[in-house]
Amino acid sequence: MSIRVGIFGYGNLGRGVECAIRQNRDMELVAVFTRRDPSSVKLLTDGVAVYSADSVEKMTDAIDVMILCGGSATDLPVQTPALARHFIVVDSFDTHAKIPVHFANVDAAAREGGKLAMISVGWDPGMFSLNRLYASAILPEGQDYTFWGKGVSQGHSDAIRRIAGVVDAKQYTIPVKSALDAVRSGAAPVLTTGEKHIRECFVVAEEGADLARIEKEIKTMPNYFADYQTTVHFITAEELRRDHSGIPHGGFVIRSGKTGMNGEHSHIIEYSLKLDSNPEFTASVIVAYARAAYRMYNEGQRGCKTVFDVPPAYLSPKSAEELRHDLL
Amino acid sequence: MSIRVGIFGYGNLGRGVECAIRQNRDMELVAVFTRRDPSSVKLLTDGVAVYSADSVEKMTDAIDVMILCGGSATDLPVQTPALARHFIVVDSFDTHAKIPVHFANVDAAAREGGKLAMISVGWDPGMFSLNRLYASAILPEGQDYTFWGKGVSQGHSDAIRRIAGVVDAKQYTIPVKSALDAVRSGAAPVLTTGEKHIRECFVVAEEGADLARIEKEIKTMPNYFADYQTTVHFITAEELRRDHSGIPHGGFVIRSGKTGMNGEHSHIIEYSLKLDSNPEFTASVIVAYARAAYRMYNEGQRGCKTVFDVPPAYLSPKSAEELRHDLL
Numbered sequence: 001m002s003i004r005v006g007i008f009g010y011g012n013l014g015r016g017v018e019c020a021i022r023q024n025r026d027m028e029l030v031a032v033f034t035r036r037d038p039s040s041v042k043l044l045t046d047g048v049a050v051y052s053a054d055s056v057e058k059m060t061d062a063i064d065v066m067i068l069c070g071g072s073a074t075d076l077p078v079q080t081p082a083l084a085r086h087f088i089v090v091d092s093f094d095t096h097a098k099i100p101v102h103f104a105n106v107d108a109a110a111r112e113g114g115k116l117a118m119i120s121v122g123w124d125p126g127m128f129s130l131n132r133l134y135a136s137a138i139l140p141e142g143q144d145y146t147f148w149g150k151g152v153s154q155g156h157s158d159a160i161r162r163i164a165g166v167v168d169a170k171q172y173t174i175p176v177k178s179a180l181d182a183v184r185s186g187a188a189p190v191l192t193t194g195e196k197h198i199r200e201c202f203v204v205a206e207e208g209a210d211l212a213r214i215e216k217e218i219k220t221m222p223n224y225f226a227d228y229q230t231t232v233h234f235i236t237a238e239e240l241r242r243d244h245s246g247i248p249h250g251g252f253v254i255r256s257g258k259t260g261m262n263g264e265h266s267h268i269i270e271y272s273l274k275l276d277s278n279p280e281f282t283a284s285v286i287v288a289y290a291r292a293a294y295r296m297y298n299e300g301q302r303g304c305k306t307v308f309d310v311p312p313a314y315l316s317p318k319s320a321e322e323l324r325h326d327l328l
Numbered sequence: 329m330s331i332r333v334g335i336f337g338y339g340n341l342g343r344g345v346e347c348a349i350r351q352n353r354d355m356e357l358v359a360v361f362t363r364r365d366p367s368s369v370k371l372l373t374d375g376v377a378v379y380s381a382d383s384v385e386k387m388t389d390a391i392d393v394m395i396l397c398g399g400s401a402t403d404l405p406v407q408t409p410a411l412a413r414h415f416i417v418v419d420s421f422d423t424h425a426k427i428p429v430h431f432a433n434v435d436a437a438a439r440e441g442g443k444l445a446m447i448s449v450g451w452d453p454g455m456f457s458l459n460r461l462y463a464s465a466i467l468p469e470g471q472d473y474t475f476w477g478k479g480v481s482q483g484h485s486d487a488i489r490r491i492a493g494v495v496d497a498k499q500y501t502i503p504v505k506s507a508l509d510a511v512r513s514g515a516a517p518v519l520t521t522g523e524k525h526i527r528e529c530f531v532v533a534e535e536g537a538d539l540a541r542i543e544k545e546i547k548t549m550p551n552y553f554a555d556y557q558t559t560v561h562f563i564t565a566e567e568l569r570r571d572h573s574g575i576p577h578g579g580f581v582i583r584s585g586k587t588g589m590n591g592e593h594s595h596i597i598e599y600s601l602k603l604d605s606n607p608e609f610t611a612s613v614i615v616a617y618a619r620a621a622y623r624m625y626n627e628g629q630r631g632c633k634t635v636f637d638v639p640p641a642y643l644s645p646k647s648a649e650e651l652r653h654d655l656l
Contacts, residue, residue, distance in 0.1 A: 137616040137643035265604035276593035288465040313636040315465035
């Protein structure tokens with residue numbers, strides 16, 4: 001019997017989830033819910049129904065796990081608690097600073113509804129968080145480093161697009177090689193986010209726009225760019241389409257730690273991702289955790305969970321015996 | 329209240345566990361058990377008792393978790409089931425092919441005694457296994473690659489020492505750079521263990537020994553060296569002591585996978601370790617899992633477990649709230 005999955009919100013992430021479900025034979029996509037006119041939404045998969053988001057509560061019996069694919073800024077803070085009353089849910093809430101509040105809201109809702117909810121699933125938060133946890137538990141005396149990139153930052157690209165005279169833009173976050181090398185050497189340097197990353201911007205400007213002014217506005221923008229080494233390239237709309245239409249991302253989580261009676265031995269634990277498609281990879285992580293959420297619910301677990309609470313075996317369709325034989 | 333830990337077997341791994349416990353404030357080493365004359369064993373820590381292995385069953389009330397530090401060939405297959413009847417135990421059984429049998433024996437013993445046992449904890453099996461599991465669950469369509477090294481292989485060093493005319497030897501397993509690069513490129517090559525690794529041997533020969541014969545015996549040794557690109561360096565006992573006395577190790581677990589409707593996007597997940605001291609790092613992993621074993625037992629879990637069964641949060645001394653706030 002397949003795990004029957006619903007997708008709530010059908011953008012890049014929703015399409016990624018749709019693709020990921022096809023790679024998992026024990027899962028089946030049964031419906032997509034949208035706030036748009038359902039008749040205007042064309043899925044990649046034939047034979048799957050598209051419903052209005054308003055009608056979701058009628059579908060509680062037809063769906064085992066609902067995957068929420070909305071944004072963290074305004075969608076998920078409302079949608080996840082609302083749906084956690086009625087469904088086993090998984091979301092990818094990624095505003096790190098607001099996770100404790102989101103957790104509390106979702107936990108209360110899920111417990112009220114007698115359901116299980118899994119929040120902040122993806123790669124950061126998600127796999128990167130897991131690796132920070134594993135590495136710090138193993139090497140208590142050490143330092144953690146997270147580097148992002150090379151990849152497209154949606155928030156930073158949007159910030160550039162809001163500048164007068166900018167038609168379109170794409171911003172890449174790139175780890176600083178010398179900082180990565182210093183961390184890998186075990187030297188345990190103290191590094192700010194700005195010392196760890198370069199920001200490279202590809203900007204399409206309006207004809208006749210003051211390029212020097214745009215470049216200055218980008219480079220001096222507080223929080224987003226001012227603290228970073230930032231480069232700006234003006235290109236044509238055609239070049240942007242041709243060379244920068246992908247959504248790659250990735251990064252590195254490194255822990256450098258010491259062991260021995262006097263810290264005489266150094267160790268480096270490194271986890272890295274190199275992703276052609278950020279939303280498709282995030283979706284792939286979410287789908288594996290949807291399986292785990294379903295299993296944990298069926299075992300009687302309730303309330304809000306995160307990747308920290310999930311026994312790894314629950315992510316795989318293989319049996320415990322197969323896992324021990326094949327992968328241990 | 330600290331978790332009271334016992335160490336059963338006091339070699340390199342036992343000393344590593346002793347050091348690791350000092351880095352974890354919620355744990356306390358209460359006793360070491362040895363098959364040697366206890367009066368002949370000098371610990372690194374003052375004030376900790378050394379007892380004869382025979383007297384271990386008298387200590388069931390004084391010890392919360394017993395960490396077994398014997399070898400996988402002959403010690404652990406006997407010791408882990410025997411002790412799992414009386415203690416929460418953790419071992420680092422690392423003979424991959426025999427894990428299912430070991431699991432069954434330990435599971436039966438632990439259930440008989442109403443205890444919990446955690447087997448095959450370390451980095452391979454252990455952290456590498458976890459990364460194989462996570463990555464394959466996330467990217468179902470893909471290939472796994474495990475590379476070992478650069479590091480000292482004890483088994484291969486021992487094999488060289490058994491050759492006539494050899495006084496001492498150290499063998500390093502080294503990943504083949506071009507194979508690593510091919511895997512990281514997403515090309516998904518098919519590679520044998522021999523194509524992924526080089527074996528470099530440092531050998532101290534008896535005076536007047538036939539070096540050409542020794543080199544040939546090494547390079548043609550079935551299973552150990554014949555299928556690998558092997559280099560042999562003859563050095564003096566003094567050089568071996570000076571340059572090759574450490575026990576470094578490490579390696580890489582890489583999964584290369586595809587997502588999208590037609591597998592159009594590639595992703596690389598890579599986990600790597602660079603370890604100055606193999607036994608101290610293994611011990612650090614074991615000590616974190618000893619904490620988890622104790623918690624799982626106190627929750628009512630019984631029988632044999634592996635790293636696949638452990639919710640990551642259980643490894644850390646931090647609370648669930650702290651973990652979500654600090655690391656998610």
